[in-house]
Amino acid sequence: MGFQRDLFAPEGQAVAPVPGMLLVEDAIGAEEERALEERIDAAPLEPFQFGQWRGKRLTANYGSAYDYQRGRVAEAPPLPDWIEALRMRLAPLAGRDPQDFVQALLIRYDPGAGIGWHRDRPQYGEVLGLSLSAPAVLRLRRRRAQGFERRSIELPPRSLYLLRGEAREAWEHSIAPMAVTRRSLTLRTLR
Ligand SMILES: O=C(O)CCC(=O)C(=O)O
Numbered sequence: 001m002g003f004q005r006d007l008f009a010p011e012g013q014a015v016a017p018v019p020g021m022l023l024v025e026d027a028i029g030a031e032e033e034r035a036l037e038e039r040i041d042a043a044p045l046e047p048f049q050f051g052q053w054r055g056k057r058l059t060a061n062y063g064s065a066y067d068y069q070r071g072r073v074a075e076a077p078p079l080p081d082w083i084e085a086l087r088m089r090l091a092p093l094a095g096r097d098p099q100d101f102v103q104a105l106l107i108r109y110d111p112g113a114g115i116g117w118h119r120d121r122p123q124y125g126e127v128l129g130l131s132l133s134a135p136a137v138l139r140l141r142r143r144r145a146q147g148f149e150r151r152s153i154e155l156p157p158r159s160l161y162l163l164r165g166e167a168r169e170a171w172e173h174s175i176a177p178m179a180v181t182r183r184s185l186t187l188r189t190l191r
């Protein structure tokens with residue numbers, strides 16, 4: 001369990017596949033994972049909608065939501081207690097105050113759902129993501145003079161990743177369509 005450990009402690013279990021990305025395996029236990037899965041499934045998840053385009057993944061926002069219609073950050077329902085509690089534990093791992101993470105985004109990727117290449121909206125800052133239910137591969141790419149430089153990072157269930165700095169700003173990320181259901185909970189600061 002990585003929770004008492006500073007994510008940046010050199011002797012810690014965190015690894016940095018690209019500068020600014022940190023990954024901690026087994027950040028939570030299997031029982032807690034099951035509880036979080038139930039919470040996510042009980043949340044008011046809706047298909048991600050971008051104009052006419054409807055994504056296959058299901059999402060729910062708390063605290064802050066990006067309004068794709070207006071191209072700006074908007075308010076969202078307050079964080080429920082269970083997310084507040086999780087935020088209290090996870091934020092210190094990124095060396096931040098819990099309140100800095102103003103947004104919580106729940107996502108469920110049922111079979112066939114993924115997320116295409118993107119950088120997170122620039123209005124948001126650091127991203128802390130908890131990966132649940134099934135192994136996934138976070139693909140990263142950044143444009144070079146000749147094509148893309150690429151990385152693939154395995155996200156085991158119950159792992160926690162942090163995106164900041166170069167990994168957050170210079171690289172795009174995506175997750176290929178899942179064969180089995182995966183869930184994630186991401187927390188974001190405002191820039
Ligand atoms: O599901 C994840 O872990 C990543 C989601 C993501 O990249 C996003 O919502 O911007």
Ligand SMILES: [Fe+2]
Pocket residue numbers: 118119120173
């Ligand atoms: Fe993202």
